[in-house]
Ligand SMILES: Nc1ncnc2c1ncn2[C@@H]1O[C@H](COP(=O)(O)OP(=O)(O)OP(=O)(O)O)[C@@H](O)[C@H]1O
């Protein structure tokens with residue numbers, strides 16, 4: 059079957075070369091019994107691939123089952139997959155066949171395969187290598203003939219480094235890897251998908267089809283689509299239902315696109331995370347922390363000015379409350395000989411910024427967060443202060459001072 063026919067049969071929209079390549083690999087590997095691992099971000103459209111593979115294989119008249127490994131509790135997953143003997147655990151009132159036995163002669167799709175517990179991964183590896191498995195609570199070796207297709211939206215290599223996924227299983231699973239590209243790498247397909255969904259939803263809700271103004275189309279294509287096709291589909295549905303004016307402008311469209319994912323904005327690094335690496339939240343805390351530090355420095359400068367003989371007692375007195383709350387900044391309020399006019403705007407801005415910093419301090423307990431980040435940075439670089447300081451964007455000396463100050467070991 060040609061790729062074009064597969065697209066039609068399985069309702070796949072898109073002409074992007076990366077997508078076509080993924081479909082083509084599925085087409086070629088389908089008639090073999092090779093294990094296939096499908097990877098791609100959430101919402102990219104992975105779920106259709108195991109169906110293509112099963113339908114185009116000689117097993118197409120055999121059973122097909124899709125198992126979401128992330129949705130089955132750890133305690134029962136072995137029994138679900140491999141079955142159990144009567145009395146093998148509390149509640150096992152009857153013996154039960156597992157999917158690997160039920161689907162003998164067919165295809166199993168293990169979705170979210172990276173969620174499998176390590177003990178289950180061992181069983182899975184065995185069944186993949188020899189077709190053999192044991193039911194839970196049994197020592198009798200059973201045989202099955204199942205073709206496996208697995209999918210994941212997590213970075214399996216990262217999971218291997220963290221000890222959460224077995225390397226041998228990974229190599230066994232990914233005899234043939236299929237990579238489903240994220241929507242932002244398929245810009246040419248975005249408008250096509252939108253049109254298709256718009257028509258479908260117009261039909262479903264019996265309303266006129268929504269259309270995009272030219273700039274709105276560009277906005278749609280430049281958006282980063284963190285939720286990929288699923289997000290595009292959801293948004294098209296929402297707009298189809300809500301917007302009375304069926305010609306969608308950039309202003310209306312923007313309301314449906316969560317901020318922070320427009321391509322013109324800086325995007326935080328989203329690559330694989332090492333165990334000790336920072337989350338986006340950590341980075342935000344860091345930004346806030348830097349702001350707090352700046353404010354603190356400013357306070358200190360103002361305090362120093364006020365300690366001079368010249369400046370006004372008014373300025374000092376009116377800010378006494380602030381300086382009382384300023385940690386480590388000692389201000390001695392002395393009677394001033396002269397009065398200096400206070401710039402009202404500056405005064406208000408200054409007070410606002412101090413109040414902001416107080417809110418931040420209270421609600422986010424930045425200090426705790428800072429200690430946390432210092433610990434992370436130190437552990438990432440095995441205690442090497444120089445590297446940790448560079449990572450944190452502070453000088454080695456400041457880091458040294460903070461380690462002492464917070465008594466970090
Ligand atoms: N090329 C496409 N053409 C038409 N619809 C698509 C396409 N790709 C994805 N979709 C639709 O987008 C939605 C999300 O796809 P799917 O459920 O396959 O995502 P996924 O990759 O399995 O995500 P997750 O990792 O979160 O499970 C589905 O409704 C699917 O039908």
Ligand SMILES: [Mg+2]
Pocket residue numbers: 104105169
């Ligand atoms: Mg899925």
